[in-house]
Amino acid sequence: MSNTQAGTAESSSADVEKRAFREGFKACAPTIPGIFAWGMVAGMAMVKSDLSIAQSLGMTFLVFAGSAQLASLPLMTANVPLGVVFLTALVVNLRFVIFAAALAPHFAHLPWYKRLWHGYFSADVTMGLFPQRFPAETAPHTAGKVGFFNGIGYPNWCTWQAGSVTGILLASQIPQSWGIGFAGTLALLAVAIPLTINMAALAGVAVAGAVAVAAAGLPYRLGLLVAVIVGMMAAMAVDTVLDRNKEAGDE
Structure with a gap:
């Protein structure tokens, strides 16, 4: 060149x-x-x-x-x-x-x-x-x-x-x-x-929000930490299920 x-x-x-x-x-x-x-x-x-x-x-x-x-x-x-x-x-x-x-x-x-x-x-x-x-x-x-x-x-x-x-x-x-x-x-x-662009994100947001409210009484605002962890786990779980369903549908 x-x-x-x-x-x-x-x-x-x-x-x-x-x-x-x-x-x-x-x-x-x-x-x-x-x-x-x-x-x-x-x-x-x-x-x-x-x-x-x-x-x-x-x-x-x-x-x-x-x-x-x-x-x-x-x-x-x-x-x-x-x-x-x-x-x-x-x-x-x-x-x-x-x-x-x-x-x-x-x-x-x-x-x-x-x-x-x-x-x-x-x-x-x-x-x-x-x-x-x-x-x-x-x-x-x-x-x-x-x-x-x-x-x-x-x-x-x-x-x-x-x-x-x-x-x-x-x-x-x-x-x-x-x-x-x-x-x-x-x-x-x-x-x-x-x-919040897909079901996995929506699940994470919903679960994290619910847990944050339920755990609001924890000391040092640890409810936020718990909500983040549980919300991430929920989003990952839903994402995994969606991927498996997609793979099953492609077969």
Whole structure:
């Protein structure tokens, strides 16, 4: 291939990725207000859990996992052993192991450091939208995957951090009467509902919600941890049953 042809191919590939980035941003745009509100709730929760502003900022940028942060904060406030805090955050975020396994074939051709970079930006909204554009059966080297992923992941990260930093800096200025926590819950529902795209996801949401209500009285908000585990198990069980039924129907 001549230098001219190589340059044309690279330019065409770059154009595809740019278009895919715009498509990803357009797909995730409706979730941005909800992500901002939920990030704001998480930021306020960190400060009101007696973390300093510096500690709160460090946590939001390093951890970047709202559910794990909210699950671990009551434990940190109660001076629970650090190992328990890490274990709780790990279990709450186990779904990202499933996300990574699902996304891995799409990015296996990238160097390890790029896969690590993209792994940091993986989030619930990413996993909810990316498979709709690139299902599991999509060819590994299909153009536009990286651009589409980044079009979701980068705006999601920026929105979350903007909301979180706002919550951290304004935590002492926002009165409880404003009901920001409730607004954040509604915002999370606005993000979660569009991502409930199949029966397995619906089963996980329904079971996790029911368990969270039933286990609300557990200390240190451990009901959230229990709900996440049971909800994941329910979703995996339904997904397994659906796959078996599909295989039986194909035979």
